[in-house]
Amino acid sequence: MVKRVLSLILTTVLLGAMLVACGGGSSSSSSSGGSSSADSSSSSSSSDSTQKTYRVAFIARAQADSFAAWLANEMRAAASQYPDITLDVFDSQANDDRENSLIENAIANKYDGIIVQANNAEAQRPYIEQIVKAGIPAIATNPKVDGIEGLSTIDADPYEQGAVNAREAVNQIPENANVVVLMGPPSNFHSDERRRAWEEEFFAKRPDVTILAEDHANWNKDEAMWLMEDWVIAHDKIDAIISMNDNMAAGALEVVKDDPRFQDILVYGVDGTAEAVLLIKEGKMTSTSLQSAIDLAKLNMEAIYKLMTGEEKEIHEAVPAPLINASNVDEYIELFKSLGQIQ
């Protein structure tokens, strides 16, 4: 008897829920298209359609390395400047499989705009093509992905990031110098391009320079330190540290910073991190080039907004890679102080 009453109640509730859902569903029109008048939120910056909120997905490569984390933070900050954009950030955790799944999910969840920061351009290529095919505005950023029609790109050129340092180094590194080279993860596009820049802009022009040792420190300060500790034992004269990013340069520098044998050592990096800027100010590091997450994020938000509102069909932007050295380091110190990364 009790069971029967219970099942009756349950069935009524279920039926009722279904009716309400169906009824609710049919009365509000689909969310894109802008003809719905039921949405009464008061955001005001849409042009013709009423209060449309654009949902943007940013598929980040990884939130675990400090540059990628900075970029994700800046993306959020940039998105907050647009009252009608809601940004969702997804973390691929430096894993191709995961990134590809996140891209597929974003397409399935019908985001209005998708920004992809590829872990490995070739691995993500077919999935990014799917975004374009689905008619969703898409941007590939940091790194860009070439050769997909309809895909917008915003990137700093890693070749240029390495080259601005290398060009100066041609005149700075002494004759017959011995140098060590630190690279990012194997077959990482940014690391490889920066290395190519050093090869073409420096090593090709300075055949007198010897590379004593070259290894992958995977962007990490502690790994670079470990390598440098062994290298200074093996080679007592090292004239320059050439690093594909600032973290690794700082790690290698940590080993020799108090060693009088290396007080004139030249140190080159890329990224323009707060740490590098401080080291340049102290005269320990020679130069780096800025990879501005702030600029990248701002440009990405501007671009995706224009793409989603139909103002533009395809956008390609290159972010500059300004050189930071002793002559202009103060303005970057001010920048990082304002960001709270330097006290």
Add this chain to the structure above:
Amino acid sequence: MISLKRNGNPLLDRNSRFMEKYSIFIILVAMLIICSLINENFLSVNNLTNVARQLAVITILAYGAMMLIIAGQIDLSVGSVLALAGVLSVSFYKSTGSLLGAVIVGILVGVACNIVNAVMVTNFKVPAFIATLAMMTMARGAALLYTKGQNILQLGDYVVIGQGAVMGIPIPILILVVVTVIIWYILRHTRHGRSLYAIGGNMEAAIASGINVKRELYKVYIINGVLVGLAGVVFMSRVNAGLPNGAVGYELEAITAAIVGGTSFSGGIGTTMGTLAGSFIIGTLNNIMNLSGIDSYVQQIVKGVIIALAVIYDIRSKNKKTRKLIIKNEG
């Protein structure tokens, strides 16, 4: 007393017993000799100090791994907890200027995370592998969340722990020596240490002999927590930054050092000095390959091969010892 099985020669037998007991140290000495021949820089005071200093963090972690594996447990969260403890310790120092306080904070964080591990393992019977795997991702996430993925800079005098020296001896080495003595003492001369061997060797027998397994497991996880927290402080101060994504994979390095040093995954077997030797075998290998400029891809292959060989040699010599014991008792 003297087994006469092989060929009846007591002198030869004494030698082979010596070989069995000290096999891992023999490997280490052999390596040191070979390395000094390969590279003239290897045997210098500078280099050996270098190696010891580099190994301090991993060896401290390896002691924790050893104790846990002896007791039939494992800890995969070590690298992540190290990072969390390290960044919180650094942060504490930057706000208060108290170095002692910062060290205590680091240790407390390590202990707290390991108490969670112990709760999962003893109260909820979660296998240690899974429980510490969960802690691995939790702690890493917490470290990244706390620092927003950015490195903490401008550490000031915090670096003295990892980069300073007392009477010419680098502080990390001094810390390593002190920790080694303490761990050796705990394992050999305290009831807790002996109970770990019992629990790992035969859990039922341990319970039957009156050992409070739950309490001893809590203790060993807490000791592990102290070691991990301390390692976090040394790591960050060596690197002069609070790195939320530092020490990735260190749990594997620590476990490898313990296993190469003779700790057995089946539980109940392992020694402090063996773990120290195991850690130095791996560290020496890394060092000689870097000194010789060997390509990093080749280095990884070589390292894997040497580790496998070292463990095979160690296991075979233990099996010989066990066989002899069995034969002696039967005969």
